Amino acid sequence: MSLILHVAAEKWRTHLATVVANSEAQVVPVIKGNGYGFGIKVLAQEAKNLNLPVVAVATIAEAEEVQSVFPGEILLLSPSAHSDSERVIHTISPHSSVFSAKMPKKFVLELLSPIHRHGFSVSDLGNALDKYSESGKCEGIAIHLPIDQKTSASEWIDKNLQSITERGIDPTEFNNSVWISHISEKDLNKLTKNWPQIIWKVRIGTDLWLGDRAALKVKAQVLDLHAIQRPTRVGYRQYLIGRGWLLVVSGGTSNGIGLEVATPKRDFLSQVKTLTKSFLNLFGWNPSPFTWNGKNLEFAEAPHMHLSLLTFKGKDAPKVGSELDVDVRFTTTAFDQVVFD
Numbered sequence: 568m569s570l571i572l573h574v575a576a577e578k579w580r581t582h583l584a585t586v587v588a589n590s591e592a593q594v595v596p597v598i599k600g601n602g603y604g605f606g607i608k609v610l611a612q613e614a615k616n617l618n619l620p621v622v623a624v625a626t627i628a629e630a631e632e633v634q635s636v637f638p639g640e641i642l643l644l645s646p647s648a649h650s651d652s653e654r655v656i657h658t659i660s661p662h663s664s665v666f667s668a669k670m671p672k673k674f675v676l677e678l679l680s681p682i683h684r685h686g687f688s689v690s691d692l693g694n695a696l697d698k699y700s701e702s703g704k705c706e707g708i709a710i711h712l713p714i715d716q717k718t719s720a721s722e723w724i725d726k727n728l729q730s731i732t733e734r735g736i737d738p739t740e741f742n743n744s745v746w747i748s749h750i751s752e753k754d755l756n757k758l759t760k761n762w763p764q765i766i767w768k769v770r771i772g773t774d775l776w777l778g779d780r781a782a783l784k785v786k787a788q789v790l791d792l793h794a795i796q797r798p799t800r801v802g803y804r805q806y807l808i809g810r811g812w813l814l815v816v817s818g819g820t821s822n823g824i825g826l827e828v829a830t831p832k833r834d835f836l837s838q839v840k841t842l843t844k845s846f847l848n849l850f851g852w853n854p855s856p857f858t859w860n861g862k863n864l865e866f867a868e869a870p871h872m873h874l875s876l877l878t879f880k881g882k883d884a885p886k887v888g889s890e891l892d893v894d895v896r897f898t899t900t901a902f903d904q905v906v907f908d
Contacts, residue, residue, distance in 0.1 A: 568817045568873060568903075569787075569903035570786075570787050570818035570824070570893065570902055570903050571785070571786050571903060571905075571906055572604055572783065572785055572902040572905045573783070573784040573785070573906050574782060574783060574906065574907045574908065575782040575784075578781070582778055582779035582782060583613060583617060583775060583776075584617065587619070590755075591755055591759050592747075592759070592768060593767065593768045593769070594769055594771055595619070595642065595746065595770045595771070596610065596613075596617075596622045596775055597623045597624075597644070597748075597770050597772030598614065598623070598633055598772075599623070599624050600625065600898055601899070603772060603777055603898055604777075604898065604905075605776065605905055606905060607624075608632060608633075608635070609905060610776060611633045611635075612636050614637055614639075615638065620640060621640040621641065621642060621656075622637055622639065622640075623642040623644050623770045624641055624642070624643060625643070625644050626643070626647060627647055627648055630650060630652070640673075641654055642655075642658070642746065643656065643657050643658050644658060644770070645658055646658055646662065646666055646677075646685060647666055648666050648667050649666075653673075655673070656673045656674060657671035658674070659671070659676050659695065659699055660677045660685040661687055661691065670699060670701075670702040670703055671699070671703050674703050674704070674706065675705070675707045675709040675741075675744075675746055676692060676705065676708055677709045678710050678727060680710055680711050680712055681712070681713050681716075681717075686709075689727055689731055689734070692736065693734055693735070693736055696736065696741065700740070706742050707741050707742050707743075707746050707768065708746070709745075709747075710724065710746070710747045711748045712747065712750060713749065716749075720750055720751065721755075724745075724754075725757075725758070725762075738764055738765060743765055744765070744766045744767075745762075747767065747768070747769055750769060773898075777897055783897075785893040785895055785900075786890045786891065786892065787816045787817045787857060787875075787890070787891045788817045788888065788890055789814055789816050789887050789888060789889045789890075791887060792812060792815070792884065792887050793812065793813040793815075794812060795809070796810060798810070801813055801867055801868070801876060804868050804869075806867060808867050808878050810880075811878055811879055812880070812884045813867060814864065814877040814878070814884075814885065816857060816874060816875050816877055816891055817873070817874055817903075818874065818893060819870040819871045819872045819874050820869075820871070820872050821873055822903070823895065823901055824855075824870045824893075824895070824900075825855075825869060825870040826899060853865050853866040853867075854866075855875065856894045857875070857893055858894070859884075859885050859889070860883060862879075864878065865877065865878050
């Protein structure tokens with residue numbers, strides 16, 4: 568009873584190597600959360616195999632897990648508690664002292680970006696650099712850009728780097744390094760030309776690990792099958808379903824099946840989509856991420872913890888043991904198995 572991620576190993580690893588080789592910057596793999604569906608230790612091993620010097624994680628716990636596999640340095644992406652490991656690089660923000668009174672041996676200073684998550688303003692960067700450099704080494708400035716950028720990222724970074732240097736801060740004081748997330752190839756190309764003395768370190772997660780979706784297949788298995796000859800009540804909530812087939816398949820809420828990511832519906836089109844979906848739900852339309860022979864299957868009711876009840880209408884129903892394709896969000900899915908084919 569498993570939800571399985573199948574990885575075409577050679578194709579996937581070729582993609583990883585190509586991303587690293589083609590980048591104008593030093594690639595810093597991001598390994599956080601559920602490990603993008605693969606698991607943290609799996610990705611740490613892949614980063615090791617790529618001979619990369621540093622990876623990025625979100626938490627101290629993730630850093631400890633990665634350290635058991637990956638021999639290089641580990642960047643903490645957010646302000647956090649202190650790590651005594653000499654391999655950990657801390658991200659410092661204006662409120663870092665709230666999380667730890669200890670001064671890190673290695674650190675990057677986060678610059679406040681248009682995301683407005685955390686970071687120093689340009690005017691405060693100098694004081695922070697002086698303070699933390701008394702007992703540690705600054706490994707660079709960190710910039711976390713929006714995914715949906717409304718203005719030119721390279722122009723924004725240009726402007727801020729110019730402001731930093733105009734305030735008397737030489738790039739050597741931050742190790743000539745800028746760590747950056749969500750930068751396009753076009754913007755990166757401009758930055759490398761405008762700032763050739765800077766070592767650009769690009770933190771990549773989704774585009775690296777999930778950039779070749781053709782190498783990734785998610786499969787569920789039909790565990791049971793019932794022919795429904797007349798309208799019948801099924802499931803925990805005893806919903807009424809019509810004639811056809813009731814499929815019992817692997818994969819439920821413990822795997823992340825049926826769970827939606829909260830997204831603000833602020834533009835007109837997204838509001839229309841939400842209203843349309845709600846309207847169709849009133850008439851029994853409950854699409855699932857499972858498909859059989861290219862046909863989308865519907866939920867008979869909300870997924871159970873480890874399995875889902877689906878309805879199928881037609882003559883070519885799957886058999887017990889048949890595999891279904893599943894379209895999932897990898898960062899919120901917990902696979903029972905990851906198989907490298």
